[in-house]
Amino acid sequence: MKTTATMTRRGVLRLGGGVAAGAVLGGCGKVRALWPRRGELKPFAVPGGEGIGPVAHVLNRLTWGAGPGDYERVRAMGGTEEEAAAAFVEEQLKPEMIVDDYARAACAPLEAIRQPVPELFEYKPAQLDDELTRRAVIRAVHSERQLYEVMVGFWSDHFNIDASKLDCQWFKCADDREVIRKHAMGSFREMLRASALSPAMLFYLDGRKNRKDGEADRPNENYARELLELHTMGVDGGYSQEDVMEAARCLTGWTVTGREVQFGIGRVYFDARGHDDGRKVVLGVEIPAGGGAGDLDRLLDILMGHEATGRYVAEKLCRHFIADEPPGGAVAVVAEAFRASGGGVREMLRALFGSEEFGAARGVKIKRPFHFVVSALRATGSVTTAGGGVKRALLVMGHVPFHYPTPEGPAPEGSAWLATLLHRWDFAVKLTDGGIGCSRNEPEKLVKCAGGVGGLLGHCFGRRATADELAAAGAVKDVVALALAAPAFQIY
Amino acid sequence: METIIAEERGPRPVLVNVFLRGGADGLHLVPPVGDDAYYRARPGLAVKAGEALRLTDFFGLHPDLRPLHGIYQAGELAVAHQCGTADETRSHFSAEDYVNHGGLEGGGWIGRFLHRTRDPEDGPLTAVSIGSGVSDALRGVAAVAMRSLEEFTIPDRDPALRGQLGAMYARAGGVLGAAGASTLRALERIESVRKGGGVSGGVAEAGYGDDGFSGGLKLLARLIRARAGLRAATIELGGWDSHFAQTTLTSGLMPVLARGLAAFRKDLGGLMGEVHVVVTTEFGRRVAENVSAGTDHGRAGVCFAMGGGVRGGRVLSDWPKGGIGADILEGPGDLPVRLPLHHGLMAVLKRIRPEVSGEAVFPGLEAGELDW
Numbered sequence: 001m002k003t004t005a006t007m008t009r010r011g012v013l014r015l016g017g018g019v020a021a022g023a024v025l026g027g028c029g030k031v032r033a034l035w036p037r038r039g040e041l042k043p044f045a046v047p048g049g050e051g052i053g054p055v056a057h058v059l060n061r062l063t064w065g066a067g068p069g070d071y072e073r074v075r076a077m078g079g080t081e082e083e084a085a086a087a088f089v090e091e092q093l094k095p096e097m098i099v100d101d102y103a104r105a106a107c108a109p110l111e112a113i114r115q116p117v118p119e120l121f122e123y124k125p126a127q128l129d130d131e132l133t134r135r136a137v138i139r140a141v142h143s144e145r146q147l148y149e150v151m152v153g154f155w156s157d158h159f160n161i162d163a164s165k166l167d168c169q170w171f172k173c174a175d176d177r178e179v180i181r182k183h184a185m186g187s188f189r190e191m192l193r194a195s196a197l198s199p200a201m202l203f204y205l206d207g208r209k210n211r212k213d214g215e216a217d218r219p220n221e222n223y224a225r226e227l228l229e230l231h232t233m234g235v236d237g238g239y240s241q242e243d244v245m246e247a248a249r250c251l252t253g254w255t256v257t258g259r260e261v262q263f264g265i266g267r268v269y270f271d272a273r274g275h276d277d278g279r280k281v282v283l284g285v286e287i288p289a290g291g292g293a294g295d296l297d298r299l300l301d302i303l304m305g306h307e308a309t310g311r312y313v314a315e316k317l318c319r320h321f322i323a324d325e326p327p328g329g330a331v332a333v334v335a336e337a338f339r340a341s342g343g344g345v346r347e348m349l350r351a352l353f354g355s356e357e358f359g360a361a362r363g364v365k366i367k368r369p370f371h372f373v374v375s376a377l378r379a380t381g382s383v384t385t386a387g388g389g390v391k392r393a394l395l396v397m398g399h400v401p402f403h404y405p406t407p408e409g410p411a412p413e414g415s416a417w418l419a420t421l422l423h424r425w426d427f428a429v430k431l432t433d434g435g436i437g438c439s440r441n442e443p444e445k446l447v448k449c450a451g452g453v454g455g456l457l458g459h460c461f462g463r464r465a466t467a468d469e470l471a472a473a474g475a476v477k478d479v480v481a482l483a484l485a486a487p488a489f490q491i492y
Numbered sequence: 493m494e495t496i497i498a499e500e501r502g503p504r505p506v507l508v509n510v511f512l513r514g515g516a517d518g519l520h521l522v523p524p525v526g527d528d529a530y531y532r533a534r535p536g537l538a539v540k541a542g543e544a545l546r547l548t549d550f551f552g553l554h555p556d557l558r559p560l561h562g563i564y565q566a567g568e569l570a571v572a573h574q575c576g577t578a579d580e581t582r583s584h585f586s587a588e589d590y591v592n593h594g595g596l597e598g599g600g601w602i603g604r605f606l607h608r609t610r611d612p613e614d615g616p617l618t619a620v621s622i623g624s625g626v627s628d629a630l631r632g633v634a635a636v637a638m639r640s641l642e643e644f645t646i647p648d649r650d651p652a653l654r655g656q657l658g659a660m661y662a663r664a665g666g667v668l669g670a671a672g673a674s675t676l677r678a679l680e681r682i683e684s685v686r687k688g689g690g691v692s693g694g695v696a697e698a699g700y701g702d703d704g705f706s707g708g709l710k711l712l713a714r715l716i717r718a719r720a721g722l723r724a725a726t727i728e729l730g731g732w733d734s735h736f737a738q739t740t741l742t743s744g745l746m747p748v749l750a751r752g753l754a755a756f757r758k759d760l761g762g763l764m765g766e767v768h769v770v771v772t773t774e775f776g777r778r779v780a781e782n783v784s785a786g787t788d789h790g791r792a793g794v795c796f797a798m799g800g801g802v803r804g805g806r807v808l809s810d811w812p813k814g815g816i817g818a819d820i821l822e823g824p825g826d827l828p829v830r831l832p833l834h835h836g837l838m839a840v841l842k843r844i845r846p847e848v849s850g851e852a853v854f855p856g857l858e859a860g861e862l863d864w
Binding site: 230399 | 513581655664730733
């Protein structure tokens with residue numbers, strides 16, 4: 001069976017041409033089907049407006065970048081651009097209704113990260129890390145549930161875990177599916193609780209070590225602080241050092257088994273003997289003595305009910321989807337949706353995408369490196385298994401998923417990442433030159449299918465190219481590299 | 493092309509900021525071995541007086557920092573203890589922000605300094621962050637992030653590409669335009685450095701480690717030697733957030749720090765007179781150890797200065813007479829800040845450019861300089 005699969009793939013690659021088969025075969029896993037996700041590359045319509053129109057805008061913001069044919073498909077969803085854009089938003093808000101066989105098949109070879117928690121420990125961390133990174137890239141590039149994948153990226157930053165720390169090397173795989181992917185479009189409250197009790201988080205922020213056995217023991221406040229500062233209220237949320245310590249007391253006793261045990265690795269449990277069961281006061285709200293394990297939910301309820309939490313989450317979402325300086329009006333609307341729905345992600349997103357501020361803020365955000373790499377792969381209609389050159393590019397730009405060391409997560413503003421510009425140009429040139437292993441595309445055919453050089457630029461920029469841009473493209477051999485390296489492709 | 497490197501000019505002073513990310517524990521790096529309260533607060537973690545390397549009658553140096561001891565004895569390394577900022581959040585994020593921005597204003601403390609003292613020689617390699625991102629300390633001036641010289645290039649399969657990109661970015665303007673222009677200039681400068689060397693004859697004997705920190709310092713030494721126009725650089729060594737198992741955690745980091753700095757000094761030799769190294773962190777750690785044999789976020793820590801004519805061989809501090817007992821601690825049990833970090837940094841900057849004022853670099857903070 002294996003031989004047949006390899007032969008078939010090799011045959012496919014030969015037919016495709018452009019890439020030396022040897023370069024693609026090394027450690028890439030299986031390249032299953034070819035782009036576009038719904039068949040061969042064929043002629044497609046591109047945006048033609050002078051500026052970024054409503055459809056190109058939602059493709060920019062709700063996806064990891066438009067692929068060949070995406071504009072044409074979405075445009076056909078409504079009579080006007082506005083109606084089409086609104087229909088696309090509704091489609092993307094219900095990922096469970098979207099068939100995603102291609103991405104599932106593309107990730108099928110990544111078997112280790114799908115194992116139940118104890119079995120994860122039978123794999124080497126390097127393999128799990130490789131599979132985690134590749135799944136993040138493959139799904140971002142190839143999934144039809146684009147908004148869902150964008151939200152997975154958002155929450156992975158929000159609940160940042162450095163997958164290289166201690167047992168997180170194994171547990172992050174479970175965190176990715178049980179915390180992030182499970183709740184990405186669901187309930188923030190449930191995601192928060194799942195994160196608090198996630199083995200990876202209990203290791204990453206030392207919650208497992210937070211216990212009180214004697215009178216003199218001070219709680220380990222690492223997780224409690226980040227819970228308030230980064231996960232819920234924000235650093236200006238109005239809590240005090242005292243609140244941090246009280247929150248840490250609420251959480252004493254929750255722990256997890258790691259590699260030190262032979263059986264039952266990854267068991268999260270409440271050890272009443274390590275719990276500080278006295279009375280606590282968090283943010284002015286009393287938690288009576290004797291609450292035991294229930295202190296956790298009491299604490300989370302207090303945080304969820306605090307006005308700062310809704311505002312902070314709303315601000316982060318608006319920063320992500322609208323502008324680096326989130327407009328106050330939209331923040332208020334999204335914060336209200338948070339309050340009304342008890343932290344419903346879908347409800348917040350619907351409110352956000354419906355706001356005037358969202359519609360108006362076109363092309364004002366700068367891509368971060370991961371976004372740049374994925375959008376370049378999508379724009380070129382590349383088929384990727386995300387090995388080799390893709391991972392190297394992310395590494396050199398400092399934006400490999402799950403590798404950010406400190407809990408605040410990688411900087412959200414694209415402008416903080418502009419020192420990577422040279423590496424972006426490098427990637428653009430190599431991608432269209434076959435220099436990025438494990439990724440295949442056909443630049444000449446792409447230009448042809450887009451309707452020529454002008455069409456290609458329109459496809460990449462989400463708007464009609466200017467005379468200057470057309471002149472620049474006319475002066476170079478490699479127009480696809482130029483389009484990807486251009487300033488207009490760094491923004492969205 | 494303005495890529496000529498000023499080989500003939502005298503050495504330009506260079507500021508190198510080593511940032512120990514995560515909150516390095518000053519009481520562990522430079523233990524107050526003469527303070528009984530220190531030993532009471534840290535029954536499991538304290539550095540034994542007999543094991544610490546002698547700095548003064550009162551302070552010792554952690555034995556894992558041994559390569560720094562000789563530099564201290566040679567009078568080229570000074571320590572500021574009980575040093576820190578006014579940020580009381582005990583949050584990594586806020587405290588690091590405060591340190592690197594140099595207070596609550598926008599911009600970075602090094603960025604403001606470079607901006608105030610800019611001269612026509614400044615180019616794309618004036619300010620460099622070793623690593624994948626530019627440090628906030630450099631905010632306010634054009635700066636590049638760099639991991640190695642070799643990765644700093646693009647394939648030139650299509651010779652027209654670079655020129656067309658240059659034109660496109662120039663037209664784009666704004667932050668993208670500036671980034672494009674700075675990237676193109678840096679590319680040209682690096683290519684000439686690569687051709688021109690900058691590697692010292694003694695680099696092999698300097699004693700660099702195989703780790704990324706040593707690698708980064710080695711790269712900086714090369715840029716300094718090549719007179720590539722460097723005026724300020726930042727480099728990080730992370731992982732100091734020792735909430736648990738602090739001894740194990742820091743025993744891997746301290747040798748990396750000390751070895752790298754000692755090799756850097758040796759590699760640069762006589763040039764060290766113009767290379768001003770300051771080692772900072774976001775905060776020190778709580779005086780009492782916690783239940784997991786670690787320490788939580790605290791307030792005051794240590795700051796080191798090396799080279800650039802620092803009056804070394806001294807530990808500057810304003811240690812409480814009765815030791816660091818509960819009566820003098822603040823908040824949840826932290827060492828209060830007695831020596832403002834920005835006074836230490838300002839003294840170093842004054843040695844580089846005496847005319848620059850504290851108000852210009854650290855706006856809103858009380859002016860002053862540490863006597864080192």
